[in-house]
Amino acid sequence: MTTHTTKKAPAQRKAKRSRGLFGHIWSLTWKLALIGLAVVTFYGIYLDQIIARKFEGQKWHLPAQVFSRSMALYPGAAVSHPQLMAELKLLGYRKVANPREVGEFSASSTKIELWRRPFLHPEGDQPEQRVMITFDSEGVSAIARMEDKRQLAVFHLEPVLLDRMITGDGEDRLFVSTEEMPKPIVQALLLVEDRSFYEHHGVNPFAILRAAFVNITAGRTVQGGSTLTQQLAKNFFLSSERSLLRKVREALMAVIIDFRYSKDEILEAYLNEVYMGQDKSRAVHGMGLASQFYFGRPIGELTTAQQAFLVAAIKGPSYYNPWRYPERSLERRDLVLRLLMESGELNTAQYKVAVESPLGLRNANKPVHQKLPSFYALVKQEVNQRYGDALLKQSGVKIYTTLDPMAQEAAEIAVTQTFKSLDKGNKSLQIGMVVTDKYTGGIAAMVGDKTPGFDGYNRAVEIRRPIGSLIKPFVYATALAPNSQFTLASPLKDQPITLKNEQGKTWSPQNFDKTFSGQVSLLTALKKSMNVPTVNLGIAVGVDAVVTTLAKSGWEEPLNEYPSMLLGAVNGSPLMVAQVYQTLADSGAYRKLTTVTAVLDSDNQPLPVTRSAKEQAITPDTDFLVQYAMQQVVRSGTATRLGNAFPGVALAGKTGTSNDSRDSWFAGFDERNVAAIWVGRDDNGKTSLYGSSGAMAVYQAFLKERPPIGLRSIPPSGVIKGYFDRDTGEAKEAGCSNTEALPALRGTYNPAKNCGEPLQWWQKILGQ
Known part of the structure; x- marks a missing residue:
């Protein structure tokens, strides 16, 4: 008995030890599991907080959008048939035989039928509208709604989205809500990227296993198993690093996102976050901006084939770059279209039409956003003055400006083309140019360098150079004021004179040709830009009175009351000249030039803005006489070459040249725009140019690109x-x-x- 007991003891002890070891392992396992669960739970709570801040706060910083002016059409508007056609082309409208949907128009020789897009206007939402616009020789003659033939007093086109002011992250996007997103894009996205999107809970294990099997079989990565939710988690929160830890974190975040938010919210976030390409230094994110980047039109107006391409490009925007690899892009697009057909989203006929259509890309030579460094600098300055420098850092701000894209394009072409010939004689020449809208007092175009897109010294605003004879119309406006003894026919002495100042220094002004006529009429003196008669006239009316006229007209910097200022010994910039000539063009009414018309916050609510009221600087009667004289400058005076280039068109203008031909100036206007142009050298060297051979040549080229509308000279009652x-x-x-x-x-x-x-x-x- 004792021997038997002794033999069993080792086995029992061994079994006991085995049970004890298993117990220790089990105890350690469930404790580690509990600790792991706690870690995952706390980490999940941490990730949940990160996700919540992103999703429930501001998902993206939407760059401030900068818009052009909204073209206003009304009976009598100075807009010609070709100019409206050009505007519609710029806005991406499609010319068709019969408009059947938004974004289309048809045209005859005197009419344009247009189906306008809906858009957000500073004065309220503008619905889509179908209208007939009729033209005559003066411009727009009538606008009528197509549905009831009702005549409209005013009709606005949507403004051009000029650019978005990008923050430091370099990302660019246009937000598009789920409701605005075309259904074919959503359907194609799910077919290509995640067919079980509405069934899984953020992660699809079967897709991961399937992708792993395919990749192992192929010996390389040919298929991914990530869901849309996982891709969104990666894009929103993670880097592109390839590691197991990163994939685990991605999966965990996807599960949390799927638990917390609806499928539609996830889909909307994905469609606005997905990387769609690279526009130079700017990363293009989201379908909304991708539509503009690739096709130059809103996403709602894309064809099915174009929508399919956007989905196709998600797999690799660089690999499927349609401008560099068109065949590769078409092949991928057609695959997406085939999937749509096989799923029943497209019938065979629709599929054939889509597959046979070209990509329809925008012109790659024309940037999707406009380089306007000189104008944008002024916009930022004006916004900062009105609202403070923090406004542009806010998300979703919309800034509506006065810029006329057609005028800007004409100005840039004029500068580029004219300087091809001007540069042959002097490579150091530079330019500053400002164009204003005669009716609104807004800056319509601006060029600050002979390379218009150069972001540097802005000569349109920053230079201060003698304006020469551009000052003379204000001398004559002073003399032609009511109750004055002078008329356009008044005789002025044109004989040698010598003036002496208080220090005993003498000044003997000369005419350009160094000759004297004895006597000329006031009109002839201005028309021929004669110096001596102008000095005699200015002294007769008083230099101080001329200074007052100029100041009332908008010249804000101090002026010295010396006789030499009567001939333009006054330093100014093209912007300063444009300001006072805007007053001349607007029947003598002064109002400060502006670049910003309205600003909307992220909720599309207008911010308060104060606009300066008009002040009558020169009486309309006097201003009419000055405008008449300036028209004679173009017809038979120093700007005759301009008049000969546009026979039968009433234009007003004035040439200006400083001493030794260092500065070439021109200022003039038609019925729509005022322009002020300086051509010279930054080092103030001689140019051998006169006002008529330098600056006026640029203006003439501008009018060639933007055909002028003749001045409607209707005499006031006085x-x-x-x-x-x-x-x-x-x-x-x-x-x-x-x-x-x-x-x-x-x-x-x-x-x-x-x-x-x-x-x-x-x-x-x-x-x-």
Whole structure:
């Protein structure tokens, strides 16, 4: 018995030890599992907080969008048929025989039928609308709605999205909500990237196993097993590093995202986050921006084939770059279209049409965003002055500006083309150019360098150079004021003069050709830009009075009241010149030039804005006389070459040249735009250019690209037709000999009776 017990003891002890070891392992295992579960739980809570902050806060920083002016059409608007056609092309409208959907138009020689897109306007949402626009020789004559033929007082086109002011992350996107996203894009995305999207819970184990098997069989990575939710987690929160730890974190985050948010929310986030390509230094994210980047139009107007390409490009935007690899891109697009057909989303006929269609890409030579460094600098300055520098850092801000894309394009072409010839004689030449809208007082275009896209010194705003004879219209405006003794026919002395200042220094102004005529009319003196008659006139009315006229017209910097300022010894910039010439063009009314018309916050609510009211600097009657004289400058004066280039078109202008031809200036206007142009050298060297051969050549090229609309010169009630003796300038009655007809102020026109001749005996008897 004792021996038997002794033999069993080792086996029992061994079994006991085995049970004890298993117990220790089990105990350690469940403890480690519990610790692991706790770690995963706490890590999951940590990830959940990160995800919640991203999803429930601001998912993206949406760059401030900068828009052009919204073209306003109304009966009498100075917009021609070709100009509206060009605007529609710029906006990406499609010309068709009969508009059947939004974004299309048709055109005859005098009419345009347009189906306008809906858009957000600073004054409220504008719905889609179908209209007929009729033109005559003056511009727009009528606008009528197609559905009921009702005549519209005003009709707006959507503004052009010029650019987005990108923050430091370099990402660019346009947010598109799920409701606005075309269904074919969503359907194709799910077919190509995640067919079981609505069934899985963020991770699809079967897809992962299938992808692993395919990749092992192929010996390389040919298929991915990530769901859309996993891709979103990676794009939102993780790097592109390939590691097991990163994949685990991605999967865990995908499960949390799927648990917390609806499938539609996840889908919307993915469609606006997915990387779609590279626009130079800018990363293109989201389908909305990709539509503009590849096709130059809103995503809602893309064809099925174009929508299929966007989904196709997700797999590899660089690999499927349609401009570099068109065949590869078409093959991938057609695969997506085939999947849509096989799933029943497209019928055979629709599939054939889509597959046979070209990609329809935008012109790659024209950037999707416009380089406007000079103009944007002024926009930022104005926004900072009005709202503070923090506004542009806010997400979703929309800035509506005064820029006219067609005027800007014409200005840039004019500068580039003209400098090809100007540069042959002097490579150091530079330019500053400002174009304004005559009716709104907004800056329509700006060029600050002979390379328009160069982001550097802005000569349109920053230079200060003598403006030369551009000052003369303000001397004559002062002289032609109401109750003045001067008329357009008044004789002015053109004889040598010498002026002495208080220090005893003398000044003897000369005419351009160093000759003197003895006497000329006021109109001739301005038309021929004669210096000596202008100085005589300025001294007669008072240099201080001329300074006052210029200041009231918008010249904000101090002016010295010296006689030399009458000939342009005044330093200014193209912007400063444009400001005062805008006053001349706008019937003598001054209002400060602006670049920003409205700003909307992220909720599309308008921010308060104060606009300066018009102030009458020059009476409309006087201004009409000055405009008349400036039209004669173009017809037969120093700007005759410009008039010959556009016969039959009423234009007003003035040339200017500083001493030794260091600065070439021109300022002028038609019925729509005012332009101020400087051409010179940064080092203030001689250019051998005059106002008519340098700056005016740029303006002439501008009008060639943007055909002018003739001035509508309607005399105000205070202006009448007067008759003046050609030799003496004396006011005469109609029918008198040796007279010329000129506009005159009603209050100052006092013609001599009987042509100023002694009465005959029979006139005395008749009491005449």
